[in-house]
Amino acid sequence: MNFEYTEKSKALQAKLDKFMQEHIFPLEKEHAEFVEKNLWKHFPKLEMLKELARAEGLWNLFLPKSYGDLSPGLSNLEYAPLAELMGRVTWASEVFNCSAPDTGNMEVLSKYGTPEQQKQWLEPLQAGKIRSAFLMTEPQVASSDATNIETSIVRDGDEYVINGRKWWSSGAMNPSTKVYIVMGKTDPTAQRHVQQSMILVPAGTPGVTVVRPLSVFGNYDSPEGHAEIELKDVRVPVSNMLVGEGSGFAIAQGRLGPGRIHHCMRLIGAAQRALDLMCKRVAMRTTFGKTVSKYSSIRQDIAKSRCEVQQARLLTLSAADKIDRFGIKEAKDLIAMIKIVVPTMTCNVVDRAIQAHGGMGVCQDTPLAGFWVYGRTVRIADGPDEVHMYQLGRNTVRQATTEV
Ligand SMILES: Cc1cc2nc3c(=O)[nH]c(=O)nc-3n(C[C@H](O)[C@H](O)[C@H](O)COP(=O)(O)OP(=O)(O)OC[C@H]3O[C@@H](n4cnc5c(N)ncnc54)[C@H](O)[C@@H]3O)c2cc1C
Incomplete structure (x- = not known):
């Protein structure tokens, strides 16, 4: 194994480090004071920082080159030192559109989304215009075993009807979060690893209730937050299913x-x-x-x-x-x-x-x-x-x- 960074990665590391020194570290204190006093509001300078990062080509660097045209062309090995540089400030990765849970959700949509799903959700996510959440964990079952998940996804004509309760839905308190990827069961009688499916649910769909934010050691991680969410008779079109039933x-x-x-x-x-x-x-x-x-x-x-x-x-x-x-x-x-x-x-x-x-x-x-x-x-x-x-x-x- 050769861990010598490529010239491309080294050039981006230098650029990213300079960006952090000039634009992020000087704002750390201001950011901390803002989020402490302004629950669920965005740091006002965030959009300006995102524009700057995008203009500098420091954008979506996480998506590996195996994704073809959707990717800026780095390997995971080339991206690792860049993510490390971002990690020096806990909120910095969002400035470069490289933050969780969006990165995982963008990978899912890039890999499994239909052209329509990609147009509706991946494009604005890649542009940093909206954010997303991933709803898997449930309060009533031990969710470290994903086969325990109980949320039901039942087909009814041209729609799926979703019922369940989720928690630790990171990012779901964020006013910019417009879509959830929800994991549930379409066939609880099927074999253990094909009972589950994933489906796209727009935030604010009737039947979706954000019950409360969860704190982490007394802090709400505003503005992203971690929400408990109730899904009660939530209806979405069948075209919102990812891949197909049983692929979750x-x-x-x-x-x-x-x-x-x-x-x-x-x-x-x-x-x-x-x-x-x-x-x-x-x-x-x-x-x-x-x-x-x-x-x-x-x-x-x-x-x-x-x-x-x-x-x-x-x-x-x-x-x-x-x-x-x-x-x-x-x-x-x-x-x-x-x-x-x-x-x-x-x-x-x-x-x-x-x-x-x-x-x-x-x-x-x-x-x-x-x-x-x-x-x-x-x-x-x-x-x-x-x-x-x-x-x-x-x-x-x-x-x-x-x-x-
Ligand atoms: C800050 C934060 C953000 C999160 N964000 C998200 C998110 O965005 N979306 C989402 O869906 N979930 C999210 N989660 C949830 C997280 O993935 C789950 O909490 C985790 O998978 C564990 O599930 P659980 O809480 O149900 O714990 P349980 O499954 O009840 O497990 C509790 C404990 O049991 C023990 N245990 C379990 N299995 C074993 C084993 N095989 N051997 C030995 N001991 C075991 C472990 O000590 C474990 O911690 C987040 C959690 C946190 C804290």
């Missing part, structure tokens, strides 16, 4: 792979920035007559963090490389590995950085608290750690016992 589980597998690797790429950026901030902080503080950076315990924390960030980075690049060369299915073990390793690594590195900052580390004066929350929640979102370990362990035993 297969689509979910395809969607969650890229989503997971993107989270990991961004988390590495967050962890790297936490380490950088830690180094700067301990170099400028003195206790008991000694610069804090000179204490052995602090140096050990820094050294351990540097090793862990680089290990996670290389593992993530290796997953990206495998997806590029063999596809999502073949890369599933590596995707499980990074999903197990990277969020925990981020929590550990950020935790050390918080400790080294003292009281400052837990307040709004650094991005560290936000980074820790991001790492901690990704240990659950897109499949909890244990589920990835359960599957990776099973595959590892299977490979070891079937190989000769």
Whole structure:
């Protein structure tokens, strides 16, 4: 494996880094103050930043070149360091139209959408004009096993009727979110992995009720938010079905792979920035007559963090490389590995950085608290750690016992 970045990726890294230095980092404080005081409202400078990013060609970089004309032409391996740079500020990826859950939803629509579905939803998503949500998880069942999903999707003439309750629908509180991809069951009597289907539901369709926003460690993640949503006799045309009845589980597998690797790429950026901030902080503080950076315990924390960030980075690049060369299915073990390793690594590195900052580390004066929350929640979102370990362990035993 050769992880030397291509010239194209290096040129984009330089451009993206400059953009971040000039336009994003200087607005971090203003953004934090705005979102704290203005629930469910957009940061007023966001649209201007998006226009600038688009004009600079820093737009939709996540969509791999296997998507042909829809893609700006990067491989996952080329995109990884760019996502890492974006991850240094928790809200930056949206500026480049590279944020969750839209990236996963755009991949689904690019891969499985009909020309009409693409015109109606993919085009405005790719233009950054609207946003979207992915409704899979349900409060009443253990949703880390997607076969438990109970929402019903029943055909009635030219329409499907949808009934169910979802929660943790990220982005659904956002006033710009205009469409949901909903997972439910079209045939609960079919074989376990073909009972499910995915269907497009425009936000605001009669019968859709956004019940409440869920908080994450006391914060609403405004303006995206995470909603609990009731679907009661919601009717949509049959043309809103993705692929066909029974394809939901297969689509979910395809969607969650890229989503997971993107989270990991961004988390590495967050962890790297936490380490950088830690180094700067301990170099400028003195206790008991000694610069804090000179204490052995602090140096050990820094050294351990540097090793862990680089290990996670290389593992993530290796997953990206495998997806590029063999596809999502073949890369599933590596995707499980990074999903197990990277969020925990981020929590550990950020935790050390918080400790080294003292009281400052837990307040709004650094991005560290936000980074820790991001790492901690990704240990659950897109499949909890244990589920990835359960599957990776099973595959590892299977490979070891079937190989000769
Ligand atoms: C911030 C955030 C954003 C999210 N965004 C979305 C979204 O946009 N759309 C969406 O549909 N969902 C979203 N989710 C939901 C997320 O994907 C689910 O919470 C996750 O899949 C777990 O499902 P659950 O909450 O039902 O937990 P459960 O399935 O009830 O699992 C609870 C716990 O049981 C244990 N467990 C489960 N299986 C095993 C096993 N095989 N071995 C050992 N232990 C096990 C684990 O400790 C697990 O954490 C989000 C969640 C969070 C926190």
